[in-house]
Every structure is written in structure tokens, then in C-alpha cells.
Amino acid sequence: MSNLPDATRQGVEPLDRMEPAEVVQPSRWRSIWDADVTWSFRHSPVAVVAAVVTLAMILSAIFAPWIATTNPFDPASLNLMNGFSRPGVPNAFTGESFWLGTDDQGRDVWSTILYGLRISLFVGFMAVLFALVLGVLLGLLAGYVGGWVETIIMRVADVQLTFPSILVALLIFGVARGVIPIEYRDQMAIWVLIVAIGLSDWVQFARVVRGATLVEKNKEYVQAARLIGRKPGAIMLKHILPNVLSPVLVIATISLALAIIAEATLSFLGVGAPPTQPSLGTLIRIGQDFLFSGEWWILFFPALTLLALALSVNLLGDWLRDALNPRLR
Amino acid sequence: MLRTTAILTIAALAATGASAQTLRWARAGDSLTLDPHAQNEGPTHTLAHQIYEPLIIRDVTGAFEPALATEWAVSEDDPNVWVFKLREGVTFADGADFNAEDVVFSFGRAQSENSAMKELLTSITDVRAVDDYTVEFVTDGPNPILPNNFTNLFMMDSGWAEANDVVDVQNMADGETTFAATNANGTGPYTVESREPDVKTVLVANPDYWGVDDFPLGFDRVEYTPIQNAATRVAALLSGEVDFIQDVPVQDLDRVKGTDGLVVKTAPQNRVIFLGLNIGADDLERDNIEGANPLADVRVRRAMNMAINRDAIKQVVMRGQSQPAGMIAPPFVDGWTEELDAVQPQDIEGAKALMDEAGYADGFTIQLDCPNDRYVNDEAICQAVAGMMGQIGITVNLNAQSKALHFPLIQNGTTDFYLLGWGVPTYDSEYIFNFLVHSKDGERGSWNPTGFSDAATDAKIESLASETDLEARAATVAEIWNTVQEEQLYIPLHHQVLNWGMTDAVGTEVSPEDDPKLKYFTAN
Numbered sequence: 128m129s130n131l132p133d134a135t136r137q138g139v140e141p142l143d144r145m146e147p148a149e150v151v152q153p154s155r156w157r158s159i160w161d162a163d164v165t166w167s168f169r170h171s172p173v174a175v176v177a178a179v180v181t182l183a184m185i186l187s188a189i190f191a192p193w194i195a196t197t198n199p200f201d202p203a204s205l206n207l208m209n210g211f212s213r214p215g216v217p218n219a220f221t222g223e224s225f226w227l228g229t230d231d232q233g234r235d236v237w238s239t240i241l242y243g244l245r246i247s248l249f250v251g252f253m254a255v256l257f258a259l260v261l262g263v264l265l266g267l268l269a270g271y272v273g274g275w276v277e278t279i280i281m282r283v284a285d286v287q288l289t290f291p292s293i294l295v296a297l298l299i300f301g302v303a304r305g306v307i308p309i310e311y312r313d314q315m316a317i318w319v320l321i322v323a324i325g326l327s328d329w330v331q332f333a334r335v336v337r338g339a340t341l342v343e344k345n346k347e348y349v350q351a352a353r354l355i356g357r358k359p360g361a362i363m364l365k366h367i368l369p370n371v372l373s374p375v376l377v378i379a380t381i382s383l384a385l386a387i388i389a390e391a392t393l394s395f396l397g398v399g400a401p402p403t404q405p406s407l408g409t410l411i412r413i414g415q416d417f418l419f420s421g422e423w424w425i426l427f428f429p430a431l432t433l434l435a436l437a438l439s440v441n442l443l444g445d446w447l448r449d450a451l452n453p454r455l456r
Numbered sequence: 457m458l459r460t461t462a463i464l465t466i467a468a469l470a471a472t473g474a475s476a477q478t479l480r481w482a483r484a485g486d487s488l489t490l491d492p493h494a495q496n497e498g499p500t501h502t503l504a505h506q507i508y509e510p511l512i513i514r515d516v517t518g519a520f521e522p523a524l525a526t527e528w529a530v531s532e533d534d535p536n537v538w539v540f541k542l543r544e545g546v547t548f549a550d551g552a553d554f555n556a557e558d559v560v561f562s563f564g565r566a567q568s569e570n571s572a573m574k575e576l577l578t579s580i581t582d583v584r585a586v587d588d589y590t591v592e593f594v595t596d597g598p599n600p601i602l603p604n605n606f607t608n609l610f611m612m613d614s615g616w617a618e619a620n621d622v623v624d625v626q627n628m629a630d631g632e633t634t635f636a637a638t639n640a641n642g643t644g645p646y647t648v649e650s651r652e653p654d655v656k657t658v659l660v661a662n663p664d665y666w667g668v669d670d671f672p673l674g675f676d677r678v679e680y681t682p683i684q685n686a687a688t689r690v691a692a693l694l695s696g697e698v699d700f701i702q703d704v705p706v707q708d709l710d711r712v713k714g715t716d717g718l719v720v721k722t723a724p725q726n727r728v729i730f731l732g733l734n735i736g737a738d739d740l741e742r743d744n745i746e747g748a749n750p751l752a753d754v755r756v757r758r759a760m761n762m763a764i765n766r767d768a769i770k771q772v773v774m775r776g777q778s779q780p781a782g783m784i785a786p787p788f789v790d791g792w793t794e795e796l797d798a799v800q801p802q803d804i805e806g807a808k809a810l811m812d813e814a815g816y817a818d819g820f821t822i823q824l825d826c827p828n829d830r831y832v833n834d835e836a837i838c839q840a841v842a843g844m845m846g847q848i849g850i851t852v853n854l855n856a857q858s859k860a861l862h863f864p865l866i867q868n869g870t871t872d873f874y875l876l877g878w879g880v881p882t883y884d885s886e887y888i889f890n891f892l893v894h895s896k897d898g899e900r901g902s903w904n905p906t907g908f909s910d911a912a913t914d915a916k917i918e919s920l921a922s923e924t925d926l927e928a929r930a931a932t933v934a935e936i937w938n939t940v941q942e943e944q945l946y947i948p949l950h951h952q953v954l955n956w957g958m959t960d961a962v963g964t965e966v967s968p969e970d971d972p973k974l975k976y977f978t979a980n
Contacts, residue, residue, distance in 0.1 A: 202846020207765060210772035220771065232839050233772065313853060402839065403854065416687050419694070420707035 167450040177442035184436050188244040195238035196225075200403065209233035211417075214424050228424040230413060236424060239410055240432050246406035247436070250320050251387040255379055257325030258386075262332025263375060267363045269333065270340025281337065284330040292327035292385075293392055299323035300398050313401045320399050324389045331378050339371035373451050380444035384437045391433055407433040479675035479962065479974065482689055483702035485829040485859050486654045486682040491636040492610035493565055494626040496572040496891075496903075497863070498727075498879055499830075501608045502971040503680065506659055507549075508610035508642035511540060511559070512603055514881070516965045516976050518726075518788075520603070524554065524611055524643060528603055535598040535924075542589040546666045548613045549640075549647045556585035561614035563593075570625035575890040575900050576605040576882070579921035597922020604882035616641045629867050645673060645975040654860075656681050659974075667975065674963065674979035684829045684858075693718065693957050702970065703832060704957035706775040712957045723966035725954040726788040727879040728781050729831055731824075731841065731947040733757060734872040736907015742823040742853075742872050750820050751872065757944035759810035763848045764841065765802035766950060773836045778950035783937065784878060784888065786951050788968060791885030791933040796941060807848045819849025825874040826854060827862040832952055838875055841949075869896070869905035876903070877952065879969055885933045889917040893940055906945060913939050 159165055168174050187194055197204050212218040214228040214236075227236040265284075269277040287295060303319040304312065343349060344367065352362050387407075393399035394408030402409060407429050414426025487503035488495045505513075511525035524543050531537035546554040563583040566573040579602065582594040595602060617623050622636035640648050645667065646659035661676040681698065683689040686705035692698045694715060704712050704720055713720050733751045734740060740749050750756050766780035779787075783796040811817060822845075826838035835856040842852035852873075865871040880887050894900040894917045895909035916932050923929040940946070956966050963978035 202843040202852075205843045205846070207768040207772050207840050207843060210768075231773070231836055232843060402856075416685075416705070417707055419687060419690055419711050420705075421711075422707070 164450050168446070171446055173442055174446035177439035177446070180435055180439040181443060184244060184432075184439075185248060187241055188248045191238075191241040191245050195235070195241045197235050197238050199234035199238045199242060205233050207233045211422055227428050228422075230410075230425045231417065236428050239405065240407070240429055243405050243407045243410050243429060244432060244436070246317065246400050246404055247387055247390055247408070247433070250317060250324065250390045250400070250406065251383050253321045254324035254328065254386040254390070255382045257321060258328035258382060259332055259375065259379055261325065262329035263336050263368070263371075265329065266333035266336025267340055267367065267371075270337040271344055271359065271363050271367065277337070280333065284333050287327075287330050292324075293389060295327035296323040296389060296393060297396075297398065299326055300393065304398075313403055316399070316401050317404060320390055320393060323393070324386050327389070328382055328386060331382065332375060335374050335378060336371050339374060340367055343367045343370050377444060377448040377451060380447055381441065384440040384444060387433070387440065388437050407436075477675055477979065478677040478679065479700060479977065479979075480679045480681070480698040481700045481702070481972075481974075482681045482683045482692060482698045484682065484684055484686075484689065487657075488860060488863075489626060489628065489633075489637045490640045490648070490651070491622070491626040491634065492612065492642075493562075493568075493571045493573050494628050494637065495863075496575075496608070497859075498970055501881075503657065504610055504640075504642075505608075505644070505971060505973050506646040506678065506975075507640045507644045507648060508612070509644050510607055510609050510611065511542075512606045513973070514607050514967070514969070516967050516973070518883075518968050520607075524559075530598075530600075531592065536595050538593040538595070538599075538602050539586075540591045540593070542591065543666060544589055546643050547664055548616065548643055549662060549664075550613070550616060552613045552615050554611065554613070554643050555588045556591050557588075558611055558614050559583070559591045560585050561617065562609070562611045565612065565617070565623065565625060566609055568625055570627045572625075572628070572902065573609060575902060576609065576887070578890065578899055578918075595922065598924045599921050600924060600926075601882065601884055601886075604884055605887075608881050611643065612636075613641055629864055631864075645671065646678060654682055671975040672963075672978040673975055674977045675974060678974060682829075690957075693959075696959075700956070700958040700962050700972075702954075702956055702972065704955040706777045706832060706955070709775070709777070709955060717960055719958055719960055721956045721958070721964075721966045722777075723954050723968060724779065724787070725879070725952040725970055726786045726881075726883070726968040727831075727877050727952045727970065728784050728786050729778075729834075729837065729875065729877045729949045729952060730781070730784045731760075731949065732866070732871075732874045732876055732906055733760075733945075733947070734869075734905065734907055735943075735945070736909060737872075740822070740872045741870075744821040750814070750816055750822075753814045753816075754942075754944055755810045755814040756816060757947070759807040759814070759848055760845065760850070761800055761944055761947045762803045762807040762810070763844045763850075764800070764947065764949065765844055766799055767802075769837060769840055770950060773833050773840050774950065774953075777832065777953040777955065779953065781948040781950050783941065784892065784946050784948050785885055785937075786880060788883055789880045789885055789888070790883060791930070791937060793934075793937075796937055802844075804847050811848055816849070819851065821851040821853065822873050823853045823855055823871075825862060825865050825871045826856040827859040827875065828856045830859040830862070831875075831877045834875060834877075837949065841875075866903060866905050869907070871905060874905075878903075881969060885937070886917070886920045889920070889933075889936055893917060893936065893945065908943065908945055910939070 206221060208220040209218050209223055209229050210231050210233040212225050212229040215226050217224045225235045229235055265280050269280040300319060300323045307315050349366055352366050390399060390406055391408030394406045395412045400406040400409045410429035411426055417425050485499050487500045488497060492504045492508050509523045511523060513521050513523040515521045525540045526543050528538060528540045531539050542556060548554060560583050567577050579595045579599045580593055581596050584592050586592055620635040622634050626632050626634045626637045645662055645665045647662050649658040649660045651657040657680040659678040683692060689701055690705055690708040693701050709720055712718050735751050737749050739747055770778050770780055780799040782798045782800060785792045824838055824842060826835055828835040838854055838856060842854050845852045866874055890900050891903040894914050896904050913936060916936050920929060920932060954966050954970055961980050963980050
């Protein structure tokens with residue numbers, strides 16, 4: 128972004144000419160502020176709202192232990208008698224009041240959402256990171272090396288694309304459950320989820336990167352690097368990779384929303400995060416048992432949070448795709 | 457043309473399905489096997505009762521009623537012999553006659569190595585056929601309550617068992633399956649049309665049933681579907697997908713009661729829910745204490761008992777639909793007393809002091825094994841228990857799973873801390889002692905993985921079967937209960953309350969053993 132052509136010209140304004148020393152100082156900030164992407168961001172209210180919501184959720188997840196009124200997973204602070212308190216209404220037995228109510232075990236729904244958000248976001252980010260690293264590496268390899276390497280990688284990708292990714296994740300989860308001894312299952316559940324979702328999601332990255340690599344590898348700068356004798360690994364990582372990253376960024380953002388939903392789906396089905404480390408999906412699963420009996424808040428607030436999170440990340444991804452697409456400028 | 461026929465067939469099937477003669481019945485968990493002697497478990501017996509029959513049955517109210525036996529009495533010549541007269545003219549579903557030979561075979565099978573029913577028959581030394589329709593049971597001493605043990609002991613056809621290689625009982629603990637586990641040939645009011653375990657079982661009325669004229673038999677077709685998820689189960693009842701659910705989720709009682717055309721019938725169940733502990737092992741496998749077993753210390757067990765807030769479990773988890781317990785016998789049972797059943801109030805400070813005294817002031821970590829489709833809100837109870845244990849420093853890892861995976865842990869003794877419910881079909885304490893208190897020795901104690909083993913207690917339990925002096929017997933029962941309470945062998949939680957939900961087309965009372973016997977059902 129530092130080499131954007133009109134950055135200096137924008138910086139030269141009559142007022143700044145009074146104090147030349149300060150022209151250099153704000154120019155870096157200004158150059159980001161005035162960059163195409165930023166400009167398009169500033170002028171898209173949807174993107175701004177989505178970004179604010181996403182950021183707020185990430186921050187509340189990070190600072191959950193300080194924001195939450197109780198630690199819902201510290202049994203010593205729980206009182207079962209608080210169970211099923213209505214939002215904002217003092218509990219009939221204990222007189223305590225919770226602004227989003229409590230669940231069947233007397234846990235404060237507000238606090239469980241904050242802690243659940245942590246798990247959901249952590250799993251989402253890590254799964255996308257896993258899929259991204261795997262997909263980008265395989266895509267680069269397929270695109271650059273070609274031949275049978277490409278055939279194998281891309282055929283595997285094609286086969287995997289014919290299955291819904293949730294099925295792939297379920298399969299991986301099932302295998303992992305069989306392999307991991309029962310006493311480690313709860314501790315490993317989060318990592319199994321990450322691998323399961325990541326493995327079901329790498330194909331998109333691989334396909335996009337392979338396509339871009341095929342274009343880039345015949346460009347002159349790559350041929351020049353090859354001529355001066357750089358090794359293929361270095362060419363792929365140092366020369367091609369930076370030039371294929373911008374579509375990857377878009378896919379990563381949209382994948383994040385999908386990964387969060389995939390995690391929620393798996394947890395809702397009861398094969399994801401264990402009840403001791405509930406994610407938003409686990410909370411929704413717990414809450415749905417109480418829908419008929421009118422305790423709506425146990426399901427409603429986690430579901431609303433999940434909806435807001437997935438929606439805003441998705442909107443951000445959509446905006447980023449448009450902003451980075453040269454044809455739409 | 458083919459297509460039209462298919463559509464017509466489907467329409468015809470749908471029409472039969474909607475007729476008043478079909479009972480669509482659901483509960484949380486399925487029967488574990490059709491082999492009538494391989495599991496001593498409520499839902500398994502309940503399904504078996506529709507297909508197979510015992511000599512004596514309990515009717516809807518829990519009273520004895522003749523089934524395959526018409527009369528029974530202690531022999532006039534020998535107090536150690538019970539004489540049973542069998543019902544004549546009864547045939548099995550495959551057409552074979554029912555006679556004394558089948559009774560001798562069935563009891564032999566129920567006493568064999570893999571049988572889960574052995575504990576009920578420990579006092580029997582010989583079963584002999586006097587003639588085709590008279591059987592004598594010889595016991596190792598006078599046993600006045602022998603018939604109490606027969607109400608879930610189903611009669612199989614010896615010829616069918618031999619022809620299908622199922623003379624031996626299916627070995628459930630090893631995961632064996634046999635022909636008899638998926639097929640049935642009984643004398644009962646229904647026969648199995650199709651069965652997919654955990655999915656659906658279809659029963660059809662047995663046209664040759666001996667009791668066709670004696671019982672209401674309101675339904676000629678039964679579709680039995682296990683629905684584990686509570687919300688799905690109640691939704692199925694509300695939407696008319698099923699006619700009868702045996703376990704209305706406690707949170708949905710008002711909703712079901714308030715729906716036109718639906719009825720909830722409530723009764724206390726002859727079943728107690730409790731926690732079991734591995735107290736016999738030198739070292740627990742699933743804890744964080746090396747080289748010692750914290751549960752072996754009675755102070756730790758007492759502390760755990762004091763940490764439980766039974767009232768909170770009743771009010772919140774069970775929504776009032778339970779009766780907190782102080783002993784592991786329901787009030788229906790001989791030997792139950794109000795003093796023994798007095799509820800331990802929660803006492804966190806006292807519990808912490810005991811933990812400290814035992815040297816576990818910092819607590820420990822342990823795994824709690826729990827079923828999630830067997831008892832009312834079983835998983836939620838375990839979660840609540842985990843929270844309460846946390847208050848005295850015990851970190852509980854919860855392992856909640858289907859009963860098909862949970863029960864083998866108990867029977868194989870590979871659990872340190874578990875939830876179990878126990879119903880008492882004999883209505884007598886001896887049944888509890890034989891299964892849960894006597895040390896595990898191949899004949900008795902098959903559901904006692906606690907490792908508790910005390911020769912004196914074992915001897916007292918064994919003496920019960922042949923004790924004819926009822927006062928002396930009651931005194932021995934009381935002594936055994938005192939041991940159980942003093943040792944804190946189990947941590948009682950509550951007695952269950954049954955809530956059956958049904959459409960007003962289904963006519964039945966609630967049986968205290970939660971075992972609907974469909975021959976007593978009327979279709980309104």
C-alpha cells in the first residue's frame with residue numbers, strides 16, 4: 128500500500144505547506160486513509176457497521192474474563208438454584224437477577240455467550256488458518272510444478288468438492304473420536320474440530336491459488352528469477368505467493384464465516400465442542416430443549432449472537448471481494 | 457401403471473397407519489436386545505413383555521396376575537419346593553406348543569453363565585417337569601418370596617432355541633449378537649414384524665394369543681420409535697406423529713397438559729437414581745491421584761454425599777418431578793424406612809472439612825460416566841452433580857453417552873464414578889442387595905462395580921433367600937442397609953416420578969415400573 132501513486136499528491140495541501148515538517152508525519156496515515164480500499168470502506172456504511180460488530184465481538188471474546196459477570200465454568204461460583212431465571216427478573220429462590228437470564232444449570236447466559244464466542248472465534252480463526260496454509264501450499268505446488276503432482280492434488284480436491292463440507296468434517300470427527308482415547312476426548316475436542324473444519328475447507332484456497340499461480344508463473348519476473356538460478360521453493364514462496372494473496376484474503380474472510388457456522392453446526396449436532404467448553408453451537412443445542420417450555424432466552428441470545436457474527440463477517444468478506452476486484456473499480 | 461399402484465399402496469399404508477388400531481409409541485431409549493435373558497434392564501424388559509411372557513406378570517397397578525402359570529403354591533410335602541401349574545393350549549408365535557419342557561429350558565438358560573437374570577434365581581437348585589403342565593422349583597431352603605422373582609423371567613421355546621443356535625444367552629458385555637437378539641418367538645400378545653435397533657420396531661397382534669378374549673388388546677399394530685432428543689420427542693406427541701410417549705420431558709409437562717386431546721398421567725416410579733463409586737480399586741485409572749484411590753476413604757464419600765444439593769436438583773433440574781432420596785431403595789420396597797430415606801442436606805463447609813481431614817483439601821479430578829437417554833434428565837443431573845462436586849474441589853470430567861455404551865462400563869467395572877437408576881420388580885430389598893451390594897462373584901453382584909466386598913455382608917445377603925421367619929429376615933435386611941449407609945456405598949439422589957403423555961385415544965394407567973404392557977391398553 129505504500130507505493131500507491133497519488134499518496135504524495137493528496138498530502139500536498141495548502142494548509143500543510145505552512146509547516147513542512149509535518150507533511151511527512153501524517154503522510155503514512157493519510158496514505159492508508161486515502162488508499163482505494165480504505166476509501167471504498169469509508170463509503171460503504173454496511174462494511175463499517177459489519178466491521179464494528181465483528182471487532183466488538185472479537186474484543187469481547189478476548190476480554191471475556193473481564194467483561195463477563197461470572198465465570199460460567201467455575202463450578203464453585205455456580206448455584207443450581209439460579210437455573211431458568213428469566214432475563215432481568217429476579218430468581219424465585221435466590222433473588223438474583225441476570226439481564227440475559229440463566230440456563231438450566233444456573234449459568235448466566237450473558238457470560239456463557241462471551242465464553243462461547245471465544246471458542247467459536249478461536250475454532251473459526253484456527254480452522255481457516257489451517258485450511259489457508261494447507262490450501263495455499265498445495266495450490267502453489269500444483270500450479271507451479273504441474274504434471275502428476277497437479278493431477279493428484281487437484282483430483283483429490285475435485286473429489287472432496289463433491290461432498291458437502293459438513294459431511295467431510297463429520298467423517299474426520301468420527302475417525303478422530305475412534306482414535307483418541309476417551310480420557311483425552313474433551314481436551315482434544317477443540318483441536319479435532321479445527322482440523323475437521325480446516326480439512327473440509329482447503330480446496331477453495333488450493334483452486335484459487337493454483338489458478339493464479341498458473342498465470343503468474345509465465346510472467347517475466349518469475350522467468351527472471353528462474354534464470355538467475357533461484358530454487359523452485361524460493362520462487363514459489365518469495366515471488367509468486369505475494370502476488371496471489373489478495374484473492375486468498377477474500378476467501379479467508381468468507382471462509383471464516385463458514386467455519387464459524389460449520390463449528391456451530393457440528394456442536395449443535397453434539398459432535399463438536401463438549402459441554403464443558405461450550406461454543407455458541409453447543410449453547411444453542413442446550414437451549415433448544417427448552418423451546419417448547421417457553422424458556423426462549425437460553426436459545427435466543429446465543430443464536431442471535433451467532434447470527435450477528437456470521438452475518439457481519441460475511442458482509443465484510445463481500446465488501447472486501449468487491450473492493451479488491453479491479454473490474455469493479 | 458406401476459407408479460399408480462405404488463401410490464395407491466402408499467396411500468393404503470398411510471390409511472392403515474392413521475387408523476385407531478395403531479399405537480405409535482415412543483420413549484427416549486430403545487430395548488438393548490430381544491434376547492429375553494441377556495439384559496436386566498427396564499426398556500429391554502418392557503419391549504420383551506409385548507412379545508414374550510413370564511409365568512407370573514404384574515398388571516398395571518403392580519399386582520400379581522397369572523400369565524403362563526395358572527396357579528402356584530408351596531408343595532404340601534416339602535417346604536423347599538414350589539409347584540407351578542402351567543396354562544394349557546398356549547402356542548408360541550411359530551406354532552410350537554408351550555409346555556413344561558420349555559419352562560425347564562428357559563430357567564436353565566436364565567441361570568446360565570451369560571444370563572443377566574441369574575441374581576433372581578440364586579436360591580433355585582433344580583427345576584423339574586412333573587408332567588407336561590406341572591413344574592416344580594426346588595430351592596436350597598424355604599423361599600417364601602420366590603414368585604416375586606419371576607415377573608420378568610420370559611419363557612422361550614426350547615425347540616426354536618436349538619434350531620436357531622441360541623441356547624446360550626447372548627453375551628452383551630462382549631458385544632456379541634445372536635439370532636435371538638434380533639428375532640423373537642414368544643407366546644405374547646404381539647409378534648415382531650420388523651425391527652431396526654434404535655430406529656423403529658413394528659409389532660403386530662398375535663392372532664393366536666391365548667388371552668385374546670381376556671384382555672382389552674386395544675391396538676392391533678404397534679410402532680415403537682426411540683426418540684432420544686427431548687424436544688423432538690415432545691414435538692412428535694404435540695404434532696400427532698406419535699400417540700404415546702413414556703417420558704414427557706419435565707419442562708414440557710404444562711405444554712402437553714394444555715394441549716387439547718393430550719393427557720399426562722403421573723405416578724411415583726419404583727426407581728431410585730443414585731451415583732456409584734469405585735471404592736475397591738487400589739488406584740483409579742481416570743483420576744489425577746497416583747498410587748491411591750481417594751474414593752476408598754469413607755470420609756471422601758461422605759463429603760461427596762454432603763456436597764449434593766438434592767433440593768436444587770428437584771426444583772430446577774427435575775422441576776419438582778422427583779422425590780429426594782437418602783437410600784437406594786424406592787418407598788415401594790420392603791426394607792425401606794423413612795429414617796434411612798432421610799435426605800442429607802447440602803453442607804459445603806462440612807464436606808470441605810471432611811475432604812481436608814482425608815488429606816484431599818485441594819481436591820482431585822475424576823471422570824463421571826453418565827447415560828443420556830435412560831433416566832429423566834440424566835445428563836442434566838450429572839452436569840449439576842459436576843458443579844456441586846466442583847464446590848468442594850473435585851473436578852469432574854463428564855462423559856455422557858448412550859446407555860448402550862454406558863451400561864457395559866458398569867457391568868465390566870471400567871468406571872470410577874457413575875450414575876445409575878435401579879427399579880425393583882420384586883418390591884423387596886433382597887433384589888437390590890443381590891445386584892448392587894453383594895460382591896461381584898459371577899453369581900451375584902453383576903451390577904456392583906464398586907469393588908465393595910465384605911464377607912459378613914455377603915453371608916447376610918445370601919441368608920435372605922431361605923429365611924422363613926419374616927421378622928428375622930427384616931432384621932437382617934435392616935442390618936445390611938445400615939452397612940450400606942455407614943459405608944456410603946452409594947450416593948442416593950432421588951426417586952423418579954413417571955409422566956406418561958398420550959392422546960386421549962389411548963387408555964391406560966401408569967405402571968409403577970414404567971413398563972407399559974400393551975395388552976392392558978384400550979383404544980378409546
